[in-house]
Amino acid sequence: MDTLGKIAVVFIILGAVLLAGPVYGFTSIASERGVQVSTAEGTSAYLGMESTDNSVNGVDGTAVAILHNNLESDMTFTDISIDITGDNNLLDESNTPTEIGAGNNKTVDVVCEETVGGPPDGASGVANIHITVEQADANGVTIxxxxxxxxxxxxxxxxxDDENQDESGEECDGPPWGQGGKPDNC
Incomplete structure (x- = not known):
């Protein structure tokens, strides 16, 4: 047998082994390859996030953002943070969700810090709010x-609690702070 004949026999045997592989215990052949996935923006992502455009104006809490669970299972936040910076650091988080039911929404609420004796200097302004979800889990999906x-x-x-008092604690006439402006004699 010449060299070409020997090479042909080797290829035939190799082909038979490859074809017989699934029959003799090999159930699949896999190869790894990189996959690049982009995330959706706004409310259509698995975890949708949007601002409400509400202005914070009291100590009762104002919804400043809505988190949407767009999955068919409950979502639990294992690490979520709210960072608020601004002119006078007068805001604080009051409601940060720890879980959201399947297909539901929850708000992130922010409040004015408690102040006594009337509005502090710079009582109004603009704050930058940064909500970060480091990790959220939902039935096999990790965000x-x-x-x-x-x-x-x-x-x-x-x-x-002190809504109708001036800086010295004296009672004032008129609407409370934040409900129509400054009381009349404060």
């Missing part, structure tokens, strides 16, 4: 590094 940055206006005044 990482989702974030939303936006600006929110605020107008923070005296707390509800």
């Amino acid at each position: 990482t590094d989702a974030s939303l940055k936006f600006d929110s206006g605020y107008d923070c005044h005296q707390s509800a």
Whole structure:
């Protein structure tokens, strides 16, 4: 047998082994390849995030963002943070969700910090709010590094407990702070 004949026999045997592989215990042949996936923006992502454009104006909490669970299973946040920066750092988070039911929404609420004796200097302004979900899990799906940055206006005044007192604690006439402006004699 010449060299070409020997090579042909080797290829025939190799082909028979490859074809017989699935029959003798090999159930699949796989290869790894890189896959690049982009995330959806806004409310259509698995974890949708949007600002409400609400202005914060009190100590009761204002919804500044809505988180949407667009999956068919409950979502649990294992690491979520709210970073608020601004002119006077007068805002604080009041409601940060830890889970969202399947197909439901939850809000992120922000409040004015409690102040006593009337509005502080610079009681109104604009704050930059940055919501970061480091990790959220939902029945086999893990969402990482989702974030939303936006600006929110605020107008923070005296707390509800001291709403009709001037800086010295004296009673004032007129509407409370944040409900129509400054009381008449304050």
